[in-house]
Amino acid sequence: MDKPTRTIISRRSRPAKEPLSKELIIKTALELLKSEGPSGLSMRKIAKALDTGPSSLYVYVTNLQELSAYVLDHGLGKMALPDVQEGSWKTNLFDALNSYLMVLYETPGIAELALTTIPVGPHSLALTEYILERLHEGGIRSTSAAWGVDLLLLYPASVAFEQASRNQKGSPLHALTASYQTLDASRYPLLAGLKDEMTSSGGKERFHWGLEVILQGILNKQD
Amino acid sequence: MDKPTRTIISRRSRPAKEPLSKELIIKTALELLKSEGPSGLSMRKIAKALDTGPSSLYVYVTNLQELSAYVLDHGLGKMALPDVQEGSWKTNLFDALNSYLMVLYETPGIAELALTTIPVGPHSLALTEYILERLHEGGIRSTSAAWGVDLLLLYPASVAFEQASRNQKGSPLHALTASYQTLDASRYPLLAGLKDEMTSSGGKERFHWGLEVILQGILNKQD
DNA sequence: ACCTGAACACCGTTCAAGT
């Protein structure tokens, strides 16, 4: 996350303005994403925050898409992957994915990136590798493992993103809730009957349930 | 929902230019989304296609977000939900989700909407209700059913969206593939070993596998 | 009631020009 080595440099000639760098751009972008949400992630806003023009950023970064991938990975740096020595493979797997979820909750903009950006970068890869290791320990390997990771990573991202959409005030949540309230019970009887279960985010319990479902399914399929 | 009464009007005075309407706007928007992809879904482009200014659209539609929800639902109108009389609940469930997937494949822009837009509207609701019915037939109900639908709907959308990202040429696919090729086998040994399975889209087989996993998981969890 | 022009406040990206 932090690079404390940098602070030692401190040339006297420049008062506060650090020189531009890829690292600094990514960090600034992530801060903007945290403070302003998805719309904060714009070349122009990042440039302004760094006190330059937008064109200056293109020296360090190819385009916004690439920058977004870096920001995603940088954000994932906060994850805590549990010590392998401590618990069962399953506990560790769940804890890792929970840590992933927490990062996505904390900075909802990252959840959107996780869903729409292809995760390259060391932290994404480390998480994937970690999950593959746990699945391997649990006896799940090869194709099952490869396809399973996808499912296991997708779920937290979508849960976090849905939450984020729900918390936006201007968003279509109102439309959704309104629509569920108005639900024509004769046309959609089951949906109408389950509307409370569907609308409620469900919290930790629901998330855990989903992971269990996926994992049980994977285990079941290969026997 | 739909106002079919309108078609009867047909005044001779206007040669080809239909009068503006919510329906027409949604249809035009969907065509643009099909032909130009996600960037085609813009108020200005829709307006231009309808030979007006963007401000005219706001008479019929609150904003782009709301319009997107309508476009999503309109696109889902092409789904074919299998006749309940014919097959087992499981076959019907899989066929319905496959039909959903096909619509999303055909118009990749819709996949992105499915992932980022809260699905209100008759066709979305009909699909949800249909799935709940099949699950009910299969003995899955209440909370399991409510939470399960979420998982079952999420999966096709993400599969289609991933595919769409993969097929974009300018996209980070290159970066992904390159990154997977360059994968440091000593740092991420399992990932490196599975890179072919992970990169390949896998097609129908993989999709079916994923649905089975989710369904098996749900069935397993409630016993 | 419906439509429009023009404006406001934004975007990403490029490129010639400066230091």
Add this chain to the structure above:
DNA sequence: ACCTGAACACCGTTCAAGT
């Protein structure tokens, strides 16, 4: 080599003004 100003080609949304 690095940075910048200015421009290009776009956005969504609003609103006074017209018919």
